[in-house]
Amino acid sequence: MDRAVAAAAAAQAAGRIEITGTWSHLACADEPAHPANDLQEQAFRAALDELSAAGLEPGLRHLSNRAATLTRPSAHFDLVRPGIASYGIRPDPAMTYSTSLTPVMTLRSRLAQVKRIPAGSGVSYGWTWTAPRDTTVADVPLGYGDGVAVAASNRAQVLVGGERAPVVGRICMDQLVVDLGERQASRGDTVVLFGPGDSGEPTAQDWADASGTIAYEVVTRLGDRIVRTYQGER
Template structure:
């Protein structure tokens, strides 16, 4: 057990609560997205908890994430969402992972690997409706769908696309993508083929656009109780699952005009008290929070003083007192105050996704709860 004073606390019961809230809203199966170390919450513990909560499916970005889950005992279906590399195909098939197929050329690679192993591949067809990332353009996807339907070595479980602007409820882009996706899916009917599972909704879709729910939804950040964007509506009572806490490691009085930290970019206007916290950008705490971010000390918001260092940063506590080993909350609640990931992201000039996924393995995770969904 790490004795480092900095730790991430992950409330598994909050994740279970959020899953139940999403299910109650959409009324269709849920694919829980656990890529990027489950958005910083811990890939394996979160996936095992979601499995215990009866999740329908999981989604990861890379083959290696899928293999790690299988080796940890995750048995539910797992879709690898990322782009496909031919040399990896044996790993997909040997670990019973579902494959994103995004072109006819990729389809042929999957067929060859499946035939060589003598086992069918389970695939989801990726249609590009506006992201210009991976997938066949919706306006030219008929030959792609025809080839997949005719494949003797592929079982088409799903067809999907990804929403580019669903975080913004006012964006007209989502309606356009829904229309394009419907036109693409109509090719299955024209070919007389069974309709696979259609999935389109990410967290923004779940929150804002019921027309995107279709046969399956893919919430990511919402499962962890975080809003995807400040403009997001709040139709669900989501509970943040992650707290980031540390402790005071040093206390000193800094005289007026005496600069603090690298570059001497900040100095107090009068004598003040400053504490040092043993967290830095080496842990994923953004350097962009230098002289901009806040933390909680003694139940009060206190500003970061000067530049965030690799392993530490300083906090101006004014004329208050603090002692070594006093708790410091970077994300979470202390007394009557709370700092959410959304506020941290805003101060850093980025998005909540980047804050969460940037918190690296140097910070130990402690898991709380994990019983039946409340």
């Protein structure tokens, strides 16, 4: 008998613990065809059999994380842990699922300043972007102090007035700059960094691609200065 099972059986018999659940975590569920998934599920089932042989009830059995919840029905058992999929974020954007996922988080701000600059003007620290033409730029009061990745500088986009606008220059601690071109905009106009994408706005995955990371990091690194508002079901 496994030492952990024997110890659990002895502790429960002595009244020191009560087994209420048995669980494990899949390491490669994001890759459904990876052999580790079969091996881990087999090991989990073997552990359940060992518990039964020791006269122990396993309680609630749960093995499936978010990817396995969507792709591996055989591993669902009594409970599943959908994790970030419950926010509509795909565990792997390249994977296909029978279940449709719609992102439920939207990050909005307002333009803090709008100004016209001439061609050749440098923007933000290091002048990593200079205006190739006369253009209109705007400040957005969000930066890496709020969890917006510096790596997305000169790569990400936002939505202003129903149109995409590129993030230009280096993202600062408390602000970033977007290039509006010739469109009209005013201080206080709404800017959407990411959302479900239904209205043409970038998604968290778009920001992940621009930052060289995963969508999980984009949504979980947002800081306390950002006000959270629950708007209920659609």
